[in-house]
Amino acid sequence: MKTIEQKGMYQKFPRSGKDTRVTHYCAGCGHGIVNKLVAECCAEMGLQDRTIFVDPVGCGVFTYYYWDAAHISAAHGRASAAATGVCRARPDAVTIAYQGDGDLGAIGFNNAFQAASRGEKFGCIFINNSLYGMTGGQMAPTTLEGEKTTTTPFGRDPALTGHPLHVCEVFSQLQAPVYIARVSVADTKRILQCKAAIKRLFEIQRDRKGYALLEILAPCPTNFGMNPLKAAEFCKNEMEAEFPLGVFRDTEKTGVGEAAIPKPQAPSAILAVKPVPQFATCAELFGVPDGVDAPPAENDPSVPERRFKFAGYGGQGILSLGICVAEAARLQRRHTLWFPSYGPEQRGGSASCSVVVSGTPIGSPTVEHPDVLVCMNQPSYERFVGDVKKGGIVIVDASVPIMKQPPEGVKLHQVPAIKMAEDFGVPKAANTMMLAALRAFKATGLDDEHLETALCASFKKKPQLIEKNRDLLHRAEAALKQP
Amino acid sequence: MSEEGTGVVAHPEIEEDSCKGCGRCVAACPRKCLELKVTLNKMGIKPVGYTGTGCIGCGMCFYNCPEPYAIKVVKP
Amino acid sequence: MTKFVKSNEAVVMGALYAGCDLYFGYPITPASEIAHGAAKWFPMLGRTFVQAECETASVNMMFGAAGAGKLCMTATSGPGFSLMQEGISYLAGAELPAVIVDVNRAGPGLGNVYPEQSDYTPAVKGGGHGNYQTFTLAPASAQEMCDFTIKAFQMAAKWRTPAVVFADGLQGQMMETVTLPDAELSRPDFSDWAAQGEPKTRQNLIKSIFLDAAAQEVFNDHLQRKYEDMAADAMAETYLAADADLVIVAFGIASRIARTTAETLRRKGMKAGVFRPITLNPFPRERLAAAAKGRKIMTIELDAGQFADDVRLNLAKSGLGAEAANVMMIHRMGGQVVTVDDAVKAAKMILGK
Numbered sequence: 001m002k003t004i005e006q007k008g009m010y011q012k013f014p015r016s017g018k019d020t021r022v023t024h025y026c027a028g029c030g031h032g033i034v035n036k037l038v039a040e041c042c043a044e045m046g047l048q049d050r051t052i053f054v055d056p057v058g059c060g061v062f063t064y065y066y067w068d069a070a071h072i073s074a075a076h077g078r079a080s081a082a083a084t085g086v087c088r089a090r091p092d093a094v095t096i097a098y099q100g101d102g103d104l105g106a107i108g109f110n111n112a113f114q115a116a117s118r119g120e121k122f123g124c125i126f127i128n129n130s131l132y133g134m135t136g137g138q139m140a141p142t143t144l145e146g147e148k149t150t151t152t153p154f155g156r157d158p159a160l161t162g163h164p165l166h167v168c169e170v171f172s173q174l175q176a177p178v179y180i181a182r183v184s185v186a187d188t189k190r191i192l193q194c195k196a197a198i199k200r201l202f203e204i205q206r207d208r209k210g211y212a213l214l215e216i217l218a219p220c221p222t223n224f225g226m227n228p229l230k231a232a233e234f235c236k237n238e239m240e241a242e243f244p245l246g247v248f249r250d251t252e253k254t255g256v257g258e259a260a261i262p263k264p265q266a267p268s269a270i271l272a273v274k275p276v277p278q279f280a281t282c283a284e285l286f287g288v289p290d291g292v293d294a295p296p297a298e299n300d301p302s303v304p305e306r307r308f309k310f311a312g313y314g315g316q317g318i319l320s321l322g323i324c325v326a327e328a329a330r331l332q333r334r335h336t337l338w339f340p341s342y343g344p345e346q347r348g349g350s351a352s353c354s355v356v357v358s359g360t361p362i363g364s365p366t367v368e369h370p371d372v373l374v375c376m377n378q379p380s381y382e383r384f385v386g387d388v389k390k391g392g393i394v395i396v397d398a399s400v401p402i403m404k405q406p407p408e409g410v411k412l413h414q415v416p417a418i419k420m421a422e423d424f425g426v427p428k429a430a431n432t433m434m435l436a437a438l439r440a441f442k443a444t445g446l447d448d449e450h451l452e453t454a455l456c457a458s459f460k461k462k463p464q465l466i467e468k469n470r471d472l473l474h475r476a477e478a479a480l481k482q483p
Numbered sequence: 484m485s486e487e488g489t490g491v492v493a494h495p496e497i498e499e500d501s502c503k504g505c506g507r508c509v510a511a512c513p514r515k516c517l518e519l520k521v522t523l524n525k526m527g528i529k530p531v532g533y534t535g536t537g538c539i540g541c542g543m544c545f546y547n548c549p550e551p552y553a554i555k556v557v558k559p
Numbered sequence: 560m561t562k563f564v565k566s567n568e569a570v571v572m573g574a575l576y577a578g579c580d581l582y583f584g585y586p587i588t589p590a591s592e593i594a595h596g597a598a599k600w601f602p603m604l605g606r607t608f609v610q611a612e613c614e615t616a617s618v619n620m621m622f623g624a625a626g627a628g629k630l631c632m633t634a635t636s637g638p639g640f641s642l643m644q645e646g647i648s649y650l651a652g653a654e655l656p657a658v659i660v661d662v663n664r665a666g667p668g669l670g671n672v673y674p675e676q677s678d679y680t681p682a683v684k685g686g687g688h689g690n691y692q693t694f695t696l697a698p699a700s701a702q703e704m705c706d707f708t709i710k711a712f713q714m715a716a717k718w719r720t721p722a723v724v725f726a727d728g729l730q731g732q733m734m735e736t737v738t739l740p741d742a743e744l745s746r747p748d749f750s751d752w753a754a755q756g757e758p759k760t761r762q763n764l765i766k767s768i769f770l771d772a773a774a775q776e777v778f779n780d781h782l783q784r785k786y787e788d789m790a791a792d793a794m795a796e797t798y799l800a801a802d803a804d805l806v807i808v809a810f811g812i813a814s815r816i817a818r819t820t821a822e823t824l825r826r827k828g829m830k831a832g833v834f835r836p837i838t839l840n841p842f843p844r845e846r847l848a849a850a851a852k853g854r855k856i857m858t859i860e861l862d863a864g865q866f867a868d869d870v871r872l873n874l875a876k877s878g879l880g881a882e883a884a885n886v887m888m889i890h891r892m893g894g895q896v897v898t899v900d901d902a903v904k905a906a907k908m909i910l911g912k
Binding site for chain 1: 507558
């Protein structure tokens with residue numbers, strides 16, 4: 001004796017605290033028919049242990065009461081985003097999102113579309129019943145022209161609300177999906193086709209082939225305002241006239257339906273994806289010193305705090321000069337901090353950064369009154385020179401006309417950094433010239449050795465420049481030290 | 484329809500209290516051997532019933548039914 | 560092993576040491592370096608980086624990944640944090656651990672990319688719908704951006720709650736020396752509740768829905784008890800506060816301004832100290848009360864006074880009504896930072912000097 005009976009569902013549905021064997025769906029609801037098929041396919045394929053269903057908000061919200069598998073009940077519209085998280089977190093699982101046409105077609109359309117575009121490895125079952133069911137029969141993006149809903153009481157007028165959204169057709173423009181199909185549960189023949197399609201959806205996920213979308217046309221007798229048989233007829237006649245059934249894409253199996261946008265024949269070599277270097281542990285990844293290692297800062301109250309401001313024009317290397325001084329401070333086991341001006345102005349115009357070096361932990365990171373100001377151009381000099389602390393040092397490029405004198409008790413050095421760099425044939429090394437000046441004038445309170453190591457470390461990505469800059473540093477410093 | 488020797492006759496088993504009376508199975512039955520009853524179930528709905536003869540065990544009623552446990556089809 | 564790194568990068572390092580397996584994020588200044596670091600380093604350790612299509616997607620991807628039993632995170636700034644609020648409510652409602660780093664910028668609206676602490680209320684009180692809270696930590700240095708990100712994962716896992724690392728644009732962009740952790744944390748086992756796609760987790764269900772009002776109430780009571788219990792993990796630090804006439808209360812970057820302000824005042828012969836909440840939720844109420852009792856109190860903050868109000872509330876709840884009534888505040892908004900000079904002036908006024 002054989003039976004045809006429900007598989008893959010719980011025996012009882014403890015909804016609202018009651019053990020019922022009846023679903024919450026209305027009489028003749030398409031969801032109910034689909035729910036049975038999904039559970040049956042999952043069970044027949046032996047995938048219940050591996051499957052994680054991502055449930056929607058909408059009439060499908062209670063599938064977790066029915067399908068005997070793990071569930072994650074997502075926010076309205078976000079099942080595809082949540083399913084992205086699930087399939088990325090559990091690549092060995094079979095991830096299935098279940099969404100309605102408000103959920104997927106409206107509020108969550110971009111999440112679903114982008115997940116499809118990324119080729120996320122989950123299957124998305126999309127129930128299209130042409131309206132919002134649970135909230136009371138409002139218009140959905142899929143509502144037919146002229147169809148009456150509670151928010152199109154005179155029938156959907158395309159002049160006001162546009163035309164029905166064809167989800168499968170839109171998704172078919174994408175490269176990544178491996179399966180896109182539209183089926184229906186309006187009658188026996190269609191239900192059996194639907195079962196085969198759901199099976200295919202599961203197969204694709206079982207075999208981790210890629211993204212799959214299955215749109216299912218489903219009757220909603222309650223909100224159609226029709227008896228279940230009339231609703232099924234409406235689904236078959238009116239809905240299919242707008243939304244033709246068929247397999248839009250099944251590249252894995254039949255090669256049906258390549259994406260509408262062809263790939264370029266020979267992709268450019270500069271666009272190649274590079275292999276990602278692999279590390280087993282964080283210590284391996286971060287433990288390889290990409291600069292020079294040093295122990296943590298030590299507390300030495302005898303070392304006074306020194307605050308620096310570096311300013312100039314974007315591209316003059318002012319930010320890296322600041323980093324270089326801060327890095328030297330780290331190597332000397334000082335507490336140190338670097339902070340840039342940032343925001344839209346970082347892409348052109350003036351650039352500045354602050355550095356603090358101290359023998360004790362640093363409080364406020366902002367440099368309101370620098371001990372040392374290094375300026376590469378006139379606007380930055382004029383902006384900051386008045387803030388320099390008594391006893392402080394200002395180093396300014398010799399090209400800057402001194403229209404404004406520093407405060408009393410502040411020493412001004414004019415250094416031809418830009419010209420020296422040009423004379424040395426390396427115009428980009430003006431900041432190295434300024435580092436030489438900082439050394440020559442003993443402006444940092446840091447050891448020359450650490451400043452030099454930090455300079456060399458700053459060229460770790462361009463090792464051919466290390467010796468060149470070291471040489472420039474020495475030559476510039478010698479020149480500056482000449483009386 | 485019974486298969487020789489088994490003694491089992493194809494028939495639907497209907498869990499009346501799980502039926503919402505939508506009639507999809509009645510319309511789908513190729514042998515027209517289902518009908519809505521005149522009596523009410525616990526929900527106050529007229530559930531489907533088997534006329535008693537004609538079932539071939541095709542399962543179409545089961546697949547058209549939106550309820551998991553309203554209909555089960557037994558076949559030889 | 561020390562490294563001189565941007566605070567935003569230190570967040571990623573901390574996350575990786577904490578065992579975070581997935582990063583979901585959408586770029587936004589001044590938090591983007593966190594996404595840059597994650598995009599580079601997560602795949603190098605065989606972990607997952609996904610650039611989401613929007614912050615709504617990021618937070619819901621976290622819902623999925625956390626529901627599937629993995630540690631995951633995102634990072635954003637004000638506008639993105641606003642977009643995430645619904646999702647954070649869902650995370651809290653489903654009791655899922657996840658870490659959200661909010662590098663505050665100035666608002667409202669588009670505002671600008673400079674530092675504020677104006678996301679205080681949504682980050683500390685639960686900015687979405689429903690009676691939920693997050694575990695919220697406020698780092699003040701690159702080292703703490705690393706360490707507190709790790710702590711945030713530990714607390715998120717321990718309390719099954721979303722945790723927020725509450726930073727600001729100034730901190731995010733700042734470079735400091737970071738000592739890397741000694742060892743990676745082992746992954747927590749969530750198989751008793753997570754949907755992992757394995758036989759033993761087949762009956763697990765992640766949800767935030769309780770259609771039955773009585774069941775929802777029971778669940779909400781459970782959540783509120785959990786939030787009360789979280790107080791055991793409240794953290795704070797004091798600096799020069801023991802004999803202080805004036806206690807400066809500040810968190811995050813403002814606590815460093817407070818520190819320099821207190822030092823400056825001390826040099827001028829005025830007894831000032833600092834009380835710094837490290838966890839903004841749970842708020843270290845008892846420690847604040849102990850440090851503030853009978854003292855003058857001034858907050859330094861980069862918002863309109865959301866934090867000062869919370870300080871008043873916590874003092875009042877500790878029975879320190881008089882202190883609460885006299886909490887003074889110095890603050891800046893719009894991306895401007897309170898200067899030590901201004902803070903010192905304000906403090907002297909409060910001290911009557």
